[in-house]
Amino acid sequence: MTETVPTARKDSTARRVVKYGVALIAVGLLAVTIWSQRESFAESLRRLGWRDLVLAAAAAAAALAASGLSWRASMIAVAPHHKLPLRESARVFFLSQIGKYVPGSVFPMLMQIELTRRHGISRTANAAGMLVAMLVGLVTSGLVGVGALTLVNREAVQTYWFVLIVLPIGVILLKPTILARFVTLLAKLLRRDVRLDPPEARHLLIAATWSLTSWLLFGLQAWIIAKDIASGGDVTYLQATGAFALAWLVGFLVVISPAGVGAREGVLVVAFSGSLTTAEGLAFAVVSRLVLTAVDGLAALLGAALRPHHPAGDDA
Structure with a gap:
């Protein structure tokens, strides 16, 4: 030992x-x-306007809020007797976003476990809720990314064909009875004793609806930035939304790279081909990352500003 x-x-x-x-x-x-393309890259950045950057940040903030509602619905699905108030859900979710920028992948979960403990949500329920939220996010991002790019840029879908394998597996795993068995099996492999009852389908549907909404809003953020950077100005909302969703999914699946660094940028360049040059695609990737990081930081500050709700009998 x-x-x-x-x-x-x-x-x-x-x-x-x-x-x-x-x-x-x-x-x-x-x-x-x-x-190597610094002149074209700098020229792309010069096309950005402050007003559009603010609009892009607002769209990203709305998308983050929708993601938080999807996470909340996922938590309700696995722990229906411990429904977090909306204000407390926002506090927990927004604060946990800073975990994405800390080395190691367990920090967001540890923060959520600590912040929700006072509401009686166990560690295993937290883990199960995050797993459900992750699966919902994977499936919806795949549906949006593949669906949109199939209509406007099939080359990107063909390049990242392995997504087409992951997508149906995720859909199958979201069936309530299969999901409960999957979580139980995964817990056994991790030497944890978890017995998850099949979650209600309506809670999963609510989580998926909010997740789809978040991708549409993230796509709006992507389109606002991309259309300014494009020298030809022919980027469509459908292409930007599909490119962003597919890039996030591929970045998530490439687990060896933290936060999908490198992988997401590569997907964006391919997905925007024909509308953005390589330099413009890279400029978009950099600006979008900066906008999303700023929004995550502001959300964390908002979460810290929200005073925690103390249930009756809690002396803390």
């Missing part, structure tokens, strides 16, 4: 070194590409 823990820590450290090593390489290659 005493030898297992250090070994596990060494393995975890090794994985983290590899993961962030890949990220550094990806960022380095991206920087080299931008530098």
Whole structure:
């Protein structure tokens, strides 16, 4: 027992070194590409207007709020007797967004566990809720990305064909009875004792509806930025929405790169081909990331400003 823990820590450290090593390489290659096309890249940025940047940030903020409502519906699906108030849900979700920028992938879950503990939501229910929210996000992003780009840019779908395999698997896993079994099996593999009852289909439908809404709003953010950067000005909302959703999905699936660094930028360049040059595609990827990071930061500040609700009998 005493030898297992250090070994596990060494393995975890090794994985983290590899993961962030890949990220550094990806960022380095991206920087080299931008530098090689620096004049075109700078010209693309000069086309952006402050008014449109504010509008893009507003669309991203609305999309984040919709994502939070999807997460809340997913939590209700697995823990219907511990329904979080809307204000408290916003506080927990917005604060946990900063976890995306902290090394390691468990920080958002740890924050949510701590912040929801006072409401009687167990650690296993939290994990199950996050898993459901993740599956809903994967399926809806795939539907939006593949559906939109099939109509305007099939090359991107053909390039990232493996998404077509993941998508139906995700749809199958969202069937309530199969979802309950999947979570239970996954928990056993992780040596956790979890018995998840099949969630009500209506809660999953609500979660999926809010998730679809978030992708449409993220697409609006993408279109506002892309149409300014495009020298030809022929970027459509459908293309921007599909490109953003597919890029997020591929970035999520490429688990070796934190936050999809490098992978998402590559998808965006391919998905915008014919409408944006390579330099313009890279400029869009950089600006969009900056806008979303700023929105996440403001959301975290808002979450910190919301005073926690103390249930009756809680002395904290």
